[in-house]
Amino acid sequence: MRPTRAKAVLLVLATLLTVTANLLTPGAAHASPAVQYTNPLAAQRADPHIFRHTDGYYYFTATAPEYDRIVLRRATTVQGLATAPESVIWRRHTTGEMGAHIWAPEIHFINGKWYVYFAAGRADDVWRIRMYVLENAAANPLTGAWTERGRITTPWDTFSLDATTFVTGGVRYLLWAQQEPGIATNSNLYLARMGANPWTITGATTRLTIPTLAWETRGYKVAEGPAVLQRNGRLFLTYSASATDANYCVGLLTASASADPLQAASWTKSQSPVFATNAATSQYGPGHNSFTTSEDGQSDLLVYHDRSYRDISGDPLNDPNRRTRVQKVYWRADGTPDFGIPVADGVTPVRLMSYDTPGSAVRHWNYRARLEANVTPLADSQFRLTTGLSGSGTVSLESANFPGYYLRHRNHEAWVEQRDGSALFAADASFVRRAGLAGSGTVSFESVNFPGYYVRHRAGQVWVERDDGSSPFRASASFLLE
Template identity: 85%
Template sequence: MPPTPVRRTLVTALVTLLAVIGGLLLPVTAHASPAVQYTNPLASQRADPHIFRHTDGYYYFTATVPEYDRIVLRRATTVQGLSTAPETVIWRRHTSGEMGAHIWAPEIHFINGKWYVYFAAGRADDIWRIRMYVLESSAANPLTGSWTERGRITTPWDTFALDASTFVTNGVRYLVWAQQEPGIATNSNLYIARMGANPWTITGPTTRLTVPTLAWETRGFKVAEGPAVIQRNGRLFLTYSASATDANYCLGMLTASASADPLNASSWTKSAGPVFASNASTGQYGPGHNSFTVSEDGQSDILVYHDRNYRDITGDPLNDPNRRTRVQKVYWRADGTPDFGIPVPDGVTPVRLMSHDTPGSAVRHWEYRARLEANVSPLADSQFKLVTGLSGSGTVSLESTNFPGYYLRHRNHEAWVERSDGTTLFRGDASFTRRAGLAGSGTVSLESVNFPGYYLRHRAGQVWVEQNDGTATFRGNASFVLE
C-alpha cells in the first residue's frame, strides 16, 4: 500500500540523525555503474528468455515460443535492438519420436569455438516425457549456419529433466539443470555436474543442490527449475525459479563462495525468501526463468526474465501465451550480493539519483519525504522513472517505481514523493529542467521549472529545492550521477 503521512517520532528523528552521521563516518564508496535504460517489454510472447553477448559485438536472444514447436534466434548490437531484430527459426520439432513436443527453454552458448543450444523436449507420442537435448553449429553466424543434433544429455535417472545451463568457474565447466529424482515427491530439484569431453556430456558425480520445500517454492507445484549463474565479488549466485508458472512464479537464489567446491551441496546457501517476485503496484506477475547479460558498455549486469502483466489466468498457465521477455539492471549491495529489486513497470526502466559528493548515497522516499541515504532498502524506494515533465515538453518528472502515479515534487522548498492531483501547481512542482551538472562532467542537476535558479539538492540528509548560492558545497549537493 502507498506510504501514509505520519508524524515523525523521536525515534525516527534519531534514526535519521544517525543515518546522516553514519554516512559521514562511512568510508568513501565508488559510484556504481552508470544508468542503462531499456524499454519493457523487450519481446511479447517470448518466455524463458536467454540473452548471450558474444565477442563479435552481437547480443543473441532465444526463448520459448507459445506453440512449443521450434527454436528461434535473434541478434542485434544492442539489447534494445533485439526487440525489433528479425527472428530466424534455426530448428523445428520432430514429427515423431524424441524431440517431438514441448520444445522449451532454449539457451545459446559459445563453447570452444562453436555454438550450442541447450533445450528441453518431450516425445511426439508422450509429450510429458521431457528430457534435455543439445544442438551444435560451427558457423560464425548461428542464424544462418546449419545445426547438428548432438542428442540427449544423459543424467543418472531417466526422468523428467529440463532447463540445462552451463558456466565456468576456476577453469572448470559445469552443467546445472532441473530434474525429477526418483524417491523425492517434487516436480523438480536442481542438480550440478562437471562437463565431460564435450558440451553435451557430463562426467563424475551428480550433486543435488536444492529441493523445493519452503512455502514460496511450493505454491501450486513443488518446483525448482531454470537455474542461472552470475559470478561477482568472490561468490557464485545461482538464481532459480520456484512454484507454479502463474503469479506464484518467483526467483530464489543459492550462494556459494567462488573458492568452494560447487559440487559440494554444503557450499551453497539458499535464500530464506524469494529474491524477485510478483508486484501488484507495478502490474508485473510471475517473474521468473531468468538469465543474465551485460550492458553495452560492459559496466552493468542485466537481469533477463519473463512475466505477465496480469495476475488471473484461465486454465493451465502453460497454455497462456502472454509471457513477455523483460530486462532491468541488477544492483549490487555493499555486502557484495545482488539486489534485483522488484519487476519495474512497463516502459522505460528507472534510474537512481546518486549523490555526486556523497558517493554510495541515493535519493529515496520514506513516508513521502525525500531524503539521501546509503544502502537503500527496499531498492525500489530509490528508483525513479524519468518521464516527460508534467508541465510539458522540455521538462522531466521523476515518477516513483514502486508507487506509480507518485512523483518527486517540492513544496515549501522540501522535496516529497506524492500522488499527482492533476493541478497546475503540482505539475510545476513536479517538473524540472535537466541541466549539465553544476559539479561538472558526468553529473546532472535538476532545476525547478516554477522557481528558476532553484535546484534539487540534499542537505542534512534530506532533499530540498533551494536557490543556487554559487558555492562549491551547493554545486556538489545539487549534482547527481544517474545509475
Template identity: 80%
Template sequence: MKTALHRVAVLVLAAVTCVAGLPVPHASASPAVRYTNPIAERRADPHIVKHTDGFYYFTATVPEYDRIVLRRATTIQGLASAPETVIWRKHSSGEMAAHIWAPEIHFINGKWYVYFAAGRSDDIWRIRMYVLESSSANPLTGPWTERGRITTPWDTFSLDASTFVNNGVSYLTWAQQEPGISTNSNLYIARMGANPWTITGTVTRLTVPALAWETRGFKVAEGPAVLQRNGRIFLTYSASATDANYCLGLLTASASADLLNPASWTKSQNPVFASNAATGQYGPGHNSFTVSEDGRSDVMVYHDRNYRDISGDPLNDPNRRTRVQKVYYKADGTPDFGIPVSDGPTPVRLKAYDSERFVRHWEYRAKLEANVSPLADSQFKVVTGLTGSGTVSLESTNFPGYYLRHRNNELWVERSDGSTLFRNDASFSQRAGLAASSAVSFESLNFPGRYIRHSNGLVNLQTVSDAQGRTDATFVLE
C-alpha cells in the same frame, strides 16, 4: 501503513552504469543506459548472451512450443525490433517432437551450442534435455547439428540445462525429477565431460523445493541461472507454478568452494524476485543474466505477465513477455534484484556526486541514504514532464503515479492530483551537472535557479551559490 509511501526521488534515463557490485568514480561516470520493457512479447524463458563479435544473441520459448528462434542486435534494446530466425524445428514424430522449451545459447570452445528441453510425440510430458551445435560464426545462419540427449543418472523429467565456468572448470546445472523425492523438479550440478553435451563424475543435488513460496501449485525448482561476482557464485532459480506464484529463489556459494559439495551452497529463505501488484507484473521468473552495452553493469533477463488471473493451464497462456532490468549490489556484495518494474522505461537511481548515498523516499519525504532497503525506494522512472515536453518528472518505481515534487522548498513523493500547481512542482529541467557535466542536476520549472539539492541528509529545493552547493545539487545516474 508507516512505509506505505515513504518513497522519493530520483531519476533518469534508465538503467545501468556501474561495474557490477563496484562503485564507479564520480568523475568518470558513464551515462545511464535506457531500456524500455517489454523487450519481446510472447517470448518466455529468455536467454540473452553478449558475444565477442559485439552482438547480443537472444533466444526464448515460443508459445507454440514447436521451434527454436534466434535474434541478434548490437544493443539489448535493439533485440526488440531485430528480425527473428528459426534455427530448428521440432521433429514430426518420436523424440524432440513436442514441448520445445527453454532454449539457451552458449559459445563454447569456438562453437555455438543450444541447450533445450523437449518431449515426445507419443508422450509430450516425457521431457528430456538436448543439445544443438553449430560451427558457423553467425549462429543465425547455421547449419545446426543435433548432438542428442544429455544423459543423467535417472531417465526422468529433466529440463533447463545451463552451463558456466568457474576456476577453469565447466559445469552443467539443470532441473530434474529424482526418483523417491515427491517434487516436480529439483536442482542439480555436475562437471561437464569430454564435450558440451556430456556430464561426468558426481551429480550433486543443490536444492529441493520445500518452502511455502517454492511449492505453490507445484513443488518446483527449475531454470537455474548463474551470476559470478564479488568472489561468489549466485545461482537464481524459479519456483512454484508458472502463474502469478512463479518467483525467483537464490543459492550462494564461494567461488573458491567445492561446488559439488551441497554444504558449499546457502539457500535464501525468501524469494528474491516476485510478483508486484503495484507495478502490474506477475509471475516473474526463468531468468538469465547478461551485461550492459558498456560492460559495466549486470542485467537480468526474465519473463512475466502483466495480469494476475489466467484462464486454464498457465502453460497454455501465451502472453509471457521478455523483460530486462539492471542488477544492483548491496554493501555486502550480494545482488539486489529489487522488484519487477512497470512497463516502459526502466528506472535509475540518483547517487550523490560526492558519496555513495542515494535519493530515496521515506514517509513521503525525500532523503539521502546509503544501503537503501528496499531498493525500489531509491529507484525512479524519468518520464516526460507533467507539464509536457522539455521537462522531466521523476516517478516512484514502487508507487507508480506518485512523483517527486517540491512543496515549501522540501522534496516529497506524492500522488498527482492533476492540478497545474502539482504539475509545475513535479516538473524539472534536466541539466548537465553543476559540478560535472558527466552527471546531472535538476532545476525547478516554476522556480528557476533553484535545484534539487541534498543537505544534512534531506533533499530540498535550493538556490546554488558556491562550490559546495554545486556539488550537493549534482547527481550521478545509476
C-alpha cells in the same frame, strides 16, 4: 638511504596518495552508470536467454508459445533485440523424440562452436521431457547448419529440463532441473562436470536444492530455470520456483567461488524469494531468468519473463502472454546482488546518487525525500525519468514502486506524492534536466516554476533551493545517475 630503496618508498607514498585522493574525490565511489531499456523487450517470449558474444552481438532465444520451434535473433544492443528479425533455427520432430513441448532454449559459445540446450517431450508422450543439444560451427549462428547432438544423459531417465552451463575455477559445469525418483517434487536442481563434449556430463552428480519452502511449493513443488552470476568472489545461482502463474518467483543459492561447487554444503539458500510478483507495477510471475551485461560492460542485467496480469484462465502453460523483460542488477555494500522489484512497463528507472556523498541515493521515506546509503528496499531509491508533467522540455521523476507518485517540491521541501491532476502539482513535479552544476558526468534538476532553484540535499533531506553559486551547493545539487 640507498637510491633504489628511496624510489620504492616514494612509489609507495605516491600510490597511497592516489588511493586517498580517489576516496576523497566526490563521486569516486559510485556503482556502474545508468543503463535504460524499454520493457517489454519481446512479447510472447518466455524463458529468455541473452548471450553477449565477442563478435559485438547479443544473441536472444526464448520459448515460443506454440512450443514447436527454436527461434534466434541478434543485435548490437540489448534494446535492438526488440526489433531485430527473428529466425527459426530448428523445428520439432513430427514423430518420436523432440516432438513436443520445445522449452527453454539457451545459446552458448563453447570451444569455437555454438550450442543450444533445450528441453523437449515426445510427439507420442508430450510430458516425457528430457534435455537435448544442438551444435553449429558457423561464426554466425543465424547461418550454417544445426546438428542434433542428442539427449543429455543423467543418472535417471526422468523429467528433466532447463540445462545451462558455466565455468568456474577453470572447470565447465552443467546445471539443470530434474525429477529424482524417491523425492516427491516436480523438479530439483542438479550440478555435474561436463565431460568430453558439451552434451556429456561426467563424474558425480550433486543435488543442490529441493523445493521445500512455502514460496517454492505454491501450485507445484518446483526448482527450475537455474542461472549463474559470478561476482565479488561468489557464485550467485538464481532459480525459479512454484507454478508458472503469479506464484512464480526467483530464489537464490550462494557459494564462495573458492569452494567446491559439487559439495552441496558449499551453497546457502536464501529463505525468501529475491524477485517476485509486484501488483503495484502490474508485473506477475517473474522468473526463468538469465544474465547478460550492458553495452558498456559495466552493469549486470537480469533477463526474465512475466505477465502483465494476475488472473489466467486454465493451465498457465497454455497462456501465451509471458513477455521478455530486462532490468539492471544492483549490488549491495556487502557484495550481494539486489534485484529489486520487476519494474513497470516502459523505460527502466534510475537512481540519483549524490555527487558529494558517494554511495548515497535519493529515496522516499514516509513520502519525504531524503538522502541515504544502502537503501532498503532498493525500489524506494529508483525513479523513472518521464516527460515532464508540465510538458515538452521538462522531466518528472516517477517513483518505481509507487507508479503515479512523483518527486515534487512543496515549501522548498522535496516529497514523493501522488499526482492529483492539478496544474500546480504538475509544475511542482517538473524540472529542467541540466548538465550538473558540479561538472562533467553529473546532472542537476532545475525547478520549472522556480527558475534558479535546484534539487539538492542538505542535512540528510532533499530540498529545492536557490543556487547560491557556492561549490558546496553545486556539489549537493549534482547527481550521478545509476
